[in-house]
Amino acid sequence: MSILVIAEHDNKSLKGATLNTVAAAAKIGGEVHLLVAGSGCGDAAAQAAKVAGVGKVLQADAPHYDAQLAENIAALIVANAGGYSHILAPASTGGKNVMPRVAALLDVAQISDIISVESADTFVRPIYAGNALATVKSADAVKVITVRTTGFDPVAAEGGNAAIESLAAGPDLALSKLLGRELTKSERPELGAAGIIVSGGRGLGSSENYHKLLEPLADKLGAALGASRAAVDAGYVPNDYQVGQTGKIVAPQVYFAIGISGAIQHLAGMKDSKIIVAINKDPEAPIFQVADYGLVGDLFQLVPELTSAM
């Protein structure tokens, strides 16, 4: 039994989510191969070869893999799927985009967002915004899976020494093309990988307040910044800050929820955090039902106080 893991990378380096996905593959058992598809992705492939527990790296290098377009990447995966019992990718926006396409082309179900491996064909995944956990068993010959990274501790980035095999590129299907990207630039840790997250909601009132109050606190803690959907919709911060059912799923050591009410959809994205701290002026706010430490009061007074106390 061999397992193919689709690496997430930016050609230069491997994204952390790949390590959690390899961990899920290791739980299933069998030889793990990492596919690095990109353009000029030699550095990422070299990193992939060092990942602990990886038996082989498959590198597909071609200009038409640069933008990670779903049509081309899915076709490449399907063309190389032979011999694999499982194909895994992180449940990132990249994996969610490509993997259902792979599953449909192979005429198999996809098992989305697994948080645990029960056996080679049985997995646990959250449904209803994490209010229930379904244990599902697949009858398909190939299991196409996306992995929720918070469910699996990452394997070591170093220690392996896998061979890198180059893979023939498939044709450029030319169904779509990338016109441009607007990526959020930040010196802060990535939300998905941060040990501490400072997250703000509608209670902050404006983009200016969000930055003025939360940035100094995040700076002191070396934390990543997050937000509720209401804060994103109101334009306080870009969409990639959103934590929740339909945003990012995070599980840091500490999650500060500031001016966030604690809607089910928000809780779905952060309730597996080790420690939750809530600051809210409404003592009835549902966020206090999941918070380890709650502070009731005006955030405009409490947050600066907290920042200077750190």
Added chain:
Amino acid sequence: MGSQARLEKHKESKNSHRSIALKILVPVKRVVDYNVKVRVKADGSGVDLANVKMSMNPFDEIAVEEAVRLKEAGVATEVVAVSCGVAQCQETLRTAMAIGADRGILVETDAELQPLAVAKLLKALCDKEQPTVVICGKQAIDDDANQTGQMLAALMGWPQATFASKVALADGKATVTREIDGGLETLEMNLPAVVTTDLRLNEPRYATLPNIMKAKKKPLETVKPADLSIDVAPRLATIKVSEPAKRSAGVIVADVAQLVEKLKNEAKVI
């Protein structure tokens, strides 16, 4: 020319732009309303759906709204809503028609439908209806699968733009801005194509009473999976459904000093 006549004239010239038919197909799913906190059944067989409020999946509502706006802007000529599931999905289709879809198709079945099966049903309808664009919700808030649109695109051999926050159709191409983990990206793709909606694409309108009444008279066709020759048998068996570990509420601290003290000495996380 009186103002009424001018209006008619204007409508005509606007219509004449639309000599090329551009049909949009919008799949809509009937799900537990997003405000409902579901309960897991004691026997672990699933979640309790008895007497629970059902609504259109919020992402699908955004999809219907987008399609209707494209029609109102003179870009699309027809919006067809499709739902797969039990007879009550007719209500979901009526809601779509109240927002502005022109007609509805129900693929009626009591069988459990998984995303691959729905994608195959939609493919059969696409083969028949020949839409230029299919706009789906990015995920349904019950199974949280996030698969159907991508699977349909694959089965049709069409391009896809998932998690859309902006959609423009012109000159036989779609230009779509997508929400991705690092920010935003914009793709251009050939038509036909599948687009899936993210939350910020638009804010769906409330259906007005006159439009709800009008929707009752719009055509609604019902077919069965067998009529489309599609095998909808599930590929995944649900062994059990359980409740996630409960988080218990902690303590309310008196002030910032106590919070910092607890984080340092009790939780030892800072």
